Amino acid sequence: MPTPALPPQxxxxxxxxxxxxxxxxxxxxxxxxxxxxxxxxxxxxxxDTTSSQSAYHLWQGFSIGAVIVGGITxxxxxxxxxxYRRRGDHIPVQHQYHLPLEVFYTVMPILxxxxxxxxxxxxxxxxxxxxxxxxxINVNAFQWGWQFIYPGTNALVYGQTTQSPIxxxxxxxxxxxxxxxxxxxxxxxxxxFNFSRYALPGVVNQFTFRAQNTGTxxxxxxxxxxxxxxxxxxxxxxxxxxxxxxWISTFNNPADAAAAAAAIKTTNEExxxxxxxxxxxxxxxx
Amino acid sequence: MTDVLDPPIxxxxxxxxxxxxxxxxxxxxxxxxxxxxxxxxSYTVTSVIMMVIGGAFAEIIRAQLATPNGSLVSxxxxxxxxxxxxxxxIYLFAGPFAFGALANIIVPIQIGAPDMAFPRLNALSxxxxxxxxxxxxxxxxxxxxxxxxxxxxxxxxxxSLNTPGSGADxxxxxxxLTGFSxxxxxxxxxxxxxxxxxxGMTMFRMPIFTWNxxxxxxxxxxxxxxxxxxxIMLYCDRHFGTHIFSVAGGGVPVLWQHIFWFWGHxxxxxxxxxxxxxxxxxxxxxxxxPVFGYKGMxxxxxxxxxxxxxxxxxxxxxxxxxxLPFFSIMSLLIAVPTGIKMFNWIGTMWKGQVWFSTAxxxxxxxxFTFLVGGLTGIYLASPPLDFFTHDxxxxxxxxxxxxxxxxxxxxSGLYYxxxxxxxxxxxxxxGKAQFWFLxxxxxxxxxxxxxxxxxxxxxxxxxxxxxxQWKALNDxxxxxxxxxxxxxxxxxxxxxxxxxxxxxxxxxxxxQTLEWFTTSPPPHHNFYRLPQIRSERPTxxxxxxxxxxxxxxEHDVDPQVPExxxxxx
Numbered sequence: 001m002p003t004p005a006l007p008p009q010x011x012x013x014x015x016x017x018x019x020x021x022x023x024x025x026x027x028x029x030x031x032x033x034x035x036x037x038x039x040x041x042x043x044x045x046x047x048d049t050t051s052s053q054s055a056y057h058l059w060q061g062f063s064i065g066a067v068i069v070g071g072i073t074x075x076x077x078x079x080x081x082x083x084y085r086r087r088g089d090h091i092p093v094q095h096q097y098h099l100p101l102e103v104f105y106t107v108m109p110i111l112x113x114x115x116x117x118x119x120x121x122x123x124x125x126x127x128x129x130x131x132x133x134x135x136x137i138n139v140n141a142f143q144w145g146w147q148f149i150y151p152g153t154n155a156l157v158y159g160q161t162t163q164s165p166i167x168x169x170x171x172x173x174x175x176x177x178x179x180x181x182x183x184x185x186x187x188x189x190x191x192x193f194n195f196s197r198y199a200l201p202g203v204v205n206q207f208t209f210r211a212q213n214t215g216t217x218x219x220x221x222x223x224x225x226x227x228x229x230x231x232x233x234x235x236x237x238x239x240x241x242x243x244x245x246x247w248i249s250t251f252n253n254p255a256d257a258a259a260a261a262a263a264i265k266t267t268n269e270e271x272x273x274x275x276x277x278x279x280x281x282x283x284x285x286x
Numbered sequence: 287m288t289d290v291l292d293p294p295i296x297x298x299x300x301x302x303x304x305x306x307x308x309x310x311x312x313x314x315x316x317x318x319x320x321x322x323x324x325x326x327x328s329y330t331v332t333s334v335i336m337m338v339i340g341g342a343f344a345e346i347i348r349a350q351l352a353t354p355n356g357s358l359v360s361x362x363x364x365x366x367x368x369x370x371x372x373x374x375x376i377y378l379f380a381g382p383f384a385f386g387a388l389a390n391i392i393v394p395i396q397i398g399a400p401d402m403a404f405p406r407l408n409a410l411s412x413x414x415x416x417x418x419x420x421x422x423x424x425x426x427x428x429x430x431x432x433x434x435x436x437x438x439x440x441x442x443x444x445x446s447l448n449t450p451g452s453g454a455d456x457x458x459x460x461x462x463l464t465g466f467s468x469x470x471x472x473x474x475x476x477x478x479x480x481x482x483x484x485x486g487m488t489m490f491r492m493p494i495f496t497w498n499x500x501x502x503x504x505x506x507x508x509x510x511x512x513x514x515x516x517x518i519m520l521y522c523d524r525h526f527g528t529h530i531f532s533v534a535g536g537g538v539p540v541l542w543q544h545i546f547w548f549w550g551h552x553x554x555x556x557x558x559x560x561x562x563x564x565x566x567x568x569x570x571x572x573x574x575x576p577v578f579g580y581k582g583m584x585x586x587x588x589x590x591x592x593x594x595x596x597x598x599x600x601x602x603x604x605x606x607x608x609x610l611p612f613f614s615i616m617s618l619l620i621a622v623p624t625g626i627k628m629f630n631w632i633g634t635m636w637k638g639q640v641w642f643s644t645a646x647x648x649x650x651x652x653x654f655t656f657l658v659g660g661l662t663g664i665y666l667a668s669p670p671l672d673f674f675t676h677d678x679x680x681x682x683x684x685x686x687x688x689x690x691x692x693x694x695x696x697x698s699g700l701y702y703x704x705x706x707x708x709x710x711x712x713x714x715x716x717g718k719a720q721f722w723f724l725x726x727x728x729x730x731x732x733x734x735x736x737x738x739x740x741x742x743x744x745x746x747x748x749x750x751x752x753x754x755q756w757k758a759l760n761d762x763x764x765x766x767x768x769x770x771x772x773x774x775x776x777x778x779x780x781x782x783x784x785x786x787x788x789x790x791x792x793x794x795x796x797x798q799t800l801e802w803f804t805t806s807p808p809p810h811h812n813f814y815r816l817p818q819i820r821s822e823r824p825t826x827x828x829x830x831x832x833x834x835x836x837x838x839x840e841h842d843v844d845p846q847v848p849e850x851x852x853x854x855x
Binding site for chain 2: 095
């Protein structure tokens, strides 16, 4: 009858197993080195803003950790299940505690966690900082669409559900976004920017994008907001600065100026309903 | 801990234990019984029915998402379906199954108690739960349909302006009733575990399952009253003109999220801890070893509970109004005690005799699935990573890895403890078929939607842009859901096929804890006699006096030659 409880027998057996392990590990390692150490994206994409790329690198770091820890754990699990499968009625040694081992697998995760937290802090502070900006866009979410107001100009974009209003912004410029909602909670999410933020009624959330590539990117409401939530789409169009200025100037006519002024007035009235005393409330300016 | 070698059988006659129970039988017994086993069975049947109902909703949801412009259900019906899927699974299945069904049946027997501390309160709990379930589900039959604001009911979407129908009120009412049911069960479990343990059953001789249920009960008492209060506020906002959660009257919508998640995150552990306990028991029994690092396991459970009270706002990172670093580090730290548990489970199997019964397969499946869900949870504890995965399918995939792991744990518990309460085993061949369909189904269902989330698909959408990549991943995920559905059918078939066919005997698994010392099913007050309780596994000690627990550094001795007793006391 086999006795799985006994420790592995002798050195030759152990070294043979070790050789097998080394051979198995060599292949993926060699592949990694040969590929010029290009770290894979683990499903995520770098995105098109500076902070989306920091978040992406953080993602890669977390993923490498997850693959290593997960790989070791699955390996141990598989080893335990295969190696110690039942092979008879023999009752194994009834060991219950191994204090050094237990301390090891308590302390190691704590160290890993603080490493992850440090990396998180660096990226988070970068992402939530609001550097000096040249362009401000007031984004107002509503059931079921978006309104983009460009304070200081007459530009105003408004669109519902799959009309997909376009938020135009210049490339390589800090663009400050003031985000709010006039009814329920919505989610402002642009996949290419690796970013989302709630549009909360009564609160103006602020953040800054610095797009690095031009292009048109898909955006969508991510927080359930009622019947047409699935269709509450928008687009972000990143254009060269000159083209952006030219686009803004197309609104320089009395009709658009009046429309923008009226829209801002209505929105401010909606926003102000009952929240004028709130410190977090800031009026949409022009 | 003390060990007693070669213990003499110490028989304790329970007062009145030999009396036959002359009570009502049949339906009247079910309606009037205060026996924890009868109530527990009612809970089991009701909650498994809820699982099937919630699962049916899930299948419809996945069928709708198989095509970008699915027209199986309307946008409005879709919102009702995912709301009720989440609500049924979380409020009416996972929780009640854990602390209503298995804990109710097993905890008193496991600690050698004749019943729960408050049998009538226990019966009240069940009837509140059943009433609450019916109340919540009846929303489908009123004008305007069932609740449709998601299982989290974020204000102000859930106010009477945005969701006027009475389906929402029935949802609130149903949740209030099941909430009270949970609170009463929590009181009952605490009192039972603190006051009704058999002689010799000290706290550190309680099986891990009972420990986890105690911690769960404490968490219930801390968290559920907050939800109850929140629901009453929401109801007042809807009907009595208060403005607690609406901007218009000076209220704060985000307050609802704080209240909800202050309940909601401990709730995650209220759901998970019982299943951790089940899996711990199953892995120890089917490895024929004691739980590795028993005390570490208990402290890990306590740590998880403590941390779980300070992490609620990690559900709110993208609100922009919470302190990110605090909630980030607290959430990350939960990985530590959870990791300890994971390694303890592996340590329990290490050098054991792993017997691949259906219960054990389900538990091994749990380990893998829970590991995947746990690792992806670590990403979500980091605000910058949460910013780009929040409210996408990545989050859906993460928590479905977790809750589907719990379903594996639940199945493990049913196959393991079912024979104790019914007296009959389930068919192992069908059980293994069920396991493979369920396990593979879960992975095929979750892995594509992790990617979907990273590719940018938001959750809670009935239609999506016709992106071929999204469609392919959705189709794969739907296939996984079908496999899970097949596994559920196999489970039902198994119950029918095995009905009273394979008598279990008292201890079919050579198990370790006290419940396996009594008959299957146990008599009215559970025990005619009790063994000496000198460790956390009295039945094992009784059946295998020569294979006692060894401490670190101790070596096995020849089982024929008992060591002197004094050495280990």
